[in-house]
Amino acid sequence: MGGMENPELSLPVPAPLPSPPLSVTQLAPGAYPSHASAPTGNPFGETAGVGEDDGRAHPVRNLRKRISSILAAIGAAIAKFFAAIKSFLLLLPKFKLLTTSGTALVSVAAYSLFWGWEFAAGFVVLMFLHEMGHVIALRREGIKASTPMFIPFLGAAIFSKSLGDNALAEARVGLAGPILGSLAAAVVAIVGAITGSTFLLALAYVGFLLNLFNLLPVVPLDGGRAMAAMAPWLWFLGFGALVALVFVYPNPILFIIILFGGMETWRRWQQRKSRSLEQAAYYRVAPRARVLVGAVYIGLIVALAFGMYETHILVYAGHSFRSI
Numbered sequence: 001m002g003g004m005e006n007p008e009l010s011l012p013v014p015a016p017l018p019s020p021p022l023s024v025t026q027l028a029p030g031a032y033p034s035h036a037s038a039p040t041g042n043p044f045g046e047t048a049g050v051g052e053d054d055g056r057a058h059p060v061r062n063l064r065k066r067i068s069s070i071l072a073a074i075g076a077a078i079a080k081f082f083a084a085i086k087s088f089l090l091l092l093p094k095f096k097l098l099t100t101s102g103t104a105l106v107s108v109a110a111y112s113l114f115w116g117w118e119f120a121a122g123f124v125v126l127m128f129l130h131e132m133g134h135v136i137a138l139r140r141e142g143i144k145a146s147t148p149m150f151i152p153f154l155g156a157a158i159f160s161k162s163l164g165d166n167a168l169a170e171a172r173v174g175l176a177g178p179i180l181g182s183l184a185a186a187v188v189a190i191v192g193a194i195t196g197s198t199f200l201l202a203l204a205y206v207g208f209l210l211n212l213f214n215l216l217p218v219v220p221l222d223g224g225r226a227m228a229a230m231a232p233w234l235w236f237l238g239f240g241a242l243v244a245l246v247f248v249y250p251n252p253i254l255f256i257i258i259l260f261g262g263m264e265t266w267r268r269w270q271q272r273k274s275r276s277l278e279q280a281a282y283y284r285v286a287p288r289a290r291v292l293v294g295a296v297y298i299g300l301i302v303a304l305a306f307g308m309y310e311t312h313i314l315v316y317a318g319h320s321f322r323s324i
Helices: 059-115 117-140 167-195 198-213 222-230 234-248 252-273 277-282 287-311
Strands: 149-151 155-157
Touching (some): 059 117, 117 155, 117 167, 167 198, 167 222, 167 287, 198 287, 222 234, 222 252, 222 287
Antiparallel strands (some): 149 155
């Protein structure tokens, strides 16, 4: 037992008796020295040290020890768990690619319910290239931007602290998405025309439509970003067009865009009405730059409408494109 193994807790062994040594069995019950304990069933005749028990003498003490050990083990496990969580949070910024790929897979699975996984995967790739146009433009402006995050049935989004130092920079960032997205859809259309693939033609058509829709002149869509440098009052025209569109094609996604678009348009217009020096500086755009933004904006609309016309098919894989 523990008392015998620890010399600090055991009693000193009595000095030998002057008479011939007697075995334990020869001693009478009352013949033990006063400072020694009588044997308690120990076949080797060893005496128990102070504080030592046989596991039955102090059941409450044993229970407390066990509970203490269990609590210590639980505490250690909790400490390790929170240490692991802390390490994960510190490493999370390094796993931005996992966020992009994970949400992309979720979006592919969601769109597959309607289009099949091949078409859904192609559509998500086109959205990714569209959003990367914004990311590239933001980085050219010296602004750090997140990688794209996909939201099923709502598209994709990137996050940054700002869209630029002025309305012209905001317009460049806004138009960069449709420019790269339109080029990607055009490549798909050309390959589809060469190979005669109705799959690629249908995919290109949806890609053109996606980029054209984003050019509606209402914030937070890309067309609204371009209007910041051209003519901010056109936000109201674009918002009215969006409201009219929802009556023609009732769609929950359009309702969500109307909600956020209305709030953003009102907020930004109120800021402009403040006529502060900061607001005046933000929306100050040279006439030449304003004309250039307008030319790119209108040119994109014409090119996308032409692309939709050339790639429009009535039916693909059981999905009708007659109404769009």
